[in-house]
Amino acid sequence: MPEGPTVRKFCSVTSPFVGQRVTKVGGSTKQILLQDLMGQQFQDHQVHGKNLYLAFGCRMNKQGKADNVNTQDNGKSEEDCSLINEPSQSTPETSEETPVRKWLRFHFGLYGSVRANELSRAKSGNKKGDWKDPTPRLIVHFDGGGFLVFYNCRMTWCSCPFVEPTSDILCPEFDKEKALCALSHPRPVCITLMDQSVFSGVGNIIKNEILYLARVHPLSLGSVLPVETLVTLIDYAVTFTADWLNDKMKRKALHYHIYMKEQCENGHQVVKEAIGPTYGLKRLTWYCPICQKLVKSGDAVQPALE
Ligand SMILES: [Zn+2]
Incomplete structure (x- = not known):
């Protein structure tokens, strides 16, 4: 798409x-x-x-x-x-x-x-x-x-274009705070990332790639992930999309890290699974179960004690 x-x-x-x-x-x-x-x-x-x-x-x-x-x-x-x-x-x-x-x-x-x-x-x-x-x-x-x-x-x-630059991932006005708020809900992050009212312009390729780059399991609930992880995920969403656009304008092909791959960059077997909202469209999702650990409630929110 x-x-x-x-x-x-x-x-x-x-x-x-x-x-x-x-x-x-x-x-x-x-x-x-x-x-x-x-x-x-x-x-x-x-x-x-x-x-x-x-x-x-x-x-x-x-x-x-x-x-x-x-x-x-x-x-x-x-x-x-x-x-x-x-x-x-x-x-x-x-x-x-x-x-x-x-x-x-x-x-x-x-x-x-x-x-x-x-x-x-x-x-x-x-x-x-x-x-x-x-x-x-x-x-x-x-x-x-x-x-x-x-x-x-x-x-x-x-009558007029839908102008909501704060939710357009490619606009300088993209509102990271609003995105963070949406991602923090108790919902799998891979579903929130496809919400066009918050991440307008993000599609299945971007979703797969940034989840891998941020080492986030697609089914992790946003509410149990540390805020820093969600911020990293949003930063990847912005930079990956901008880089893709730059490459596209230079006619350079996009290099995939995980999308449609058999193995991740560390040589692990990639899982391919159709994931989506209960009553919504399921989209094929590629992820590495080793690099992208599934975080369950209570797993990651505890800061490591030194
Ligand atoms: Zn891996």
Whole structure:
């Protein structure tokens, strides 16, 4: 699943198109009406957690009418689609150059991706032996001559991006205190780390890697771990994610310590187990039972006597 750093890379792929106008739209998606994008200007892009937000819109003239674009409100199909600043809602006093925009939110599921000026090609044949190229969900052509292609993603219009930088692991404003508070609950730390309201942008790879780096067993309850251990875990979450993003921007592959490994770096047999909330999604978790000792209540909270 594309995690925070990957989605930021996707965002950078779209950067060269900011300011350009949409000239042609295609793709298999039924989640939005393709004609809603026609003639719109691609105005801005943001990443929050694992979501990419692209702003499309037009500019208002003095009469409060949109310039040269399709301004219809096309009965949005998504439940959370609430548009603001629609041309029809603007008053005649609207000043010139008032931006009218709405945001298209992309979530990339397990295998989603974005490409610029190229289509994805089949890497292997299907069961029948046919080589079938992946079907784009959305293709957007711009007046600069280039195009963006989106694969395997969900998309929906929304009024504004979800801005909560204090819970975005890649934001300088990420709130470590809030994260520490959440991790201290009597819940397995591997489940808290996947809570997007606190660790937005953290996914399964980051979770596995930082638990190993911090030598924390995924099923240890946050409430029985020493505060210093939880702080170390949070520091790893921040630095590992930032390093991954840096490597990604330099096209360097990520080196895994434990994720999908048979053995840990010390040569121990790695355990692979599906772990998740009782009624929630179970995610494959790799850990070393020797390097990452399971801490039970009363085990670790006692400081060593000298
Ligand atoms: Zn080990």
